[in-house]
Amino acid sequence: MSWQTIWRSTVGKKVIMAITGIGLMLFLVVHLIGNLLLFVPDGGESFNKYGAALKSMGPFLYVIRGGLLAFFLFHIVAAIQVYASKKRARTGRYAVESSKGGPSKLSVASKSMIVTGVVLLVFVPLHIWMFGMNKGAPPPTVMIDGAELKDIYTMVATSFNQLGIVVFYVGTMLFLGFHLRHGFWSALQSLGAMSPKWTPAIYTAGFVFALLLAGGFVVLPLYFYFFIDAPVASAGGAL
Ligand code: HEM
Numbered sequence: 213m214s215w216q217t218i219w220r221s222t223v224g225k226k227v228i229m230a231i232t233g234i235g236l237m238l239f240l241v242v243h244l245i246g247n248l249l250l251f252v253p254d255g256g257e258s259f260n261k262y263g264a265a266l267k268s269m270g271p272f273l274y275v276i277r278g279g280l281l282a283f284f285l286f287h288i289v290a291a292i293q294v295y296a297s298k299k300r301a302r303t304g305r306y307a308v309e310s311s312k313g314g315p316s317k318l319s320v321a322s323k324s325m326i327v328t329g330v331v332l333l334v335f336v337p338l339h340i341w342m343f344g345m346n347k348g349a350p351p352p353t354v355m356i357d358g359a360e361l362k363d364i365y366t367m368v369a370t371s372f373n374q375l376g377i378v379v380f381y382v383g384t385m386l387f388l389g390f391h392l393r394h395g396f397w398s399a400l401q402s403l404g405a406m407s408p409k410w411t412p413a414i415y416t417a418g419f420v421f422a423l424l425l426a427g428g429f430v431v432l433p434l435y436f437y438f439f440i441d442a443p444v445a446s447a448g449g450a451l
Pocket residue numbers: 240243247263266277332336339340343344345364368381388429430432433
């Protein structure tokens with residue numbers, strides 16, 4: 213089967229959404245594990261060293277970023293097209309929506325997938341602009357073991373000492389939780405991995421996965437806001 217045939221069919225697009233979605237979920241797991249270094253009580257040394265280690269991957273890092281971006285774009289374009297074709301098919305056909313049963317099809321998460329997806333689509337560029345690019349200003353730096361490193365710890369700590377940013381992150385992570393909960397089992401279903409026997413276990417696994425991941429990302433801003441004072445940046449600006 214050719215690439216075009218897969219892309220043109222709704223089933224093919226769902227499989228692409230599933231594969232790219234699983235890839236993005238794996239990124240989030242790795243990202244959260246890395247971010248847990250923010251809890252190490254060493255003034256950000258571990259977290260900044262981790263950031264520097266990622267940068268030291270050089271061209272390989274750009275390959276990963278390129279892959280991530282491609283996954284992100286394919287996921288979004290396929291999602292929009294599947295949503296649009298479903299909407300076209302439904303228009304005027306059903307006066308009342310009905311569920312085929314089970315806790316699935318008409319759950320809040322399922323119906324709001326496109327809404328939660330759009331929220332994340334707005335969040336990700338803003339997030340990269342804030343933490344990846346320090347809002348366009350030169351990033352603060354710190355000397356660690358004789359090397360000048362980008363002080364991403366100070367960037368995070370300073371941002372999460374601002375109530376508006378904390379509210380924005382906590383709110384968005386709730387949307388992320390809903391998106392992941394539905395996305396988890398939906399991906400497995402599209403890949404044909406859902407058997408009636410395993411369905412309840414997969415729903416539960418999706419719920420626990422979403423709770424752990426979104427919960428982990430929610431705890432971080434709250435932890436900084438309530439327990440950690442923003443350090444004074446040593447260089448750079450616009451935090
Ligand atoms: C409390 C939550 C989060 C914190 C503290 C955090 C922290 C960071 C930091 C510090 C960076 C920049 C790293 C660097 O420049 O070296 C970054 C990059 C990034 N984050 Fe997050 N993040 C959080 C949540 C998220 C979420 C929920 C998503 C996706 C839905 C996400 C997606 C990304 C992406 C795509 C990048 C760019 C990766 C790259 O440049 O290679 N982050 N994050």
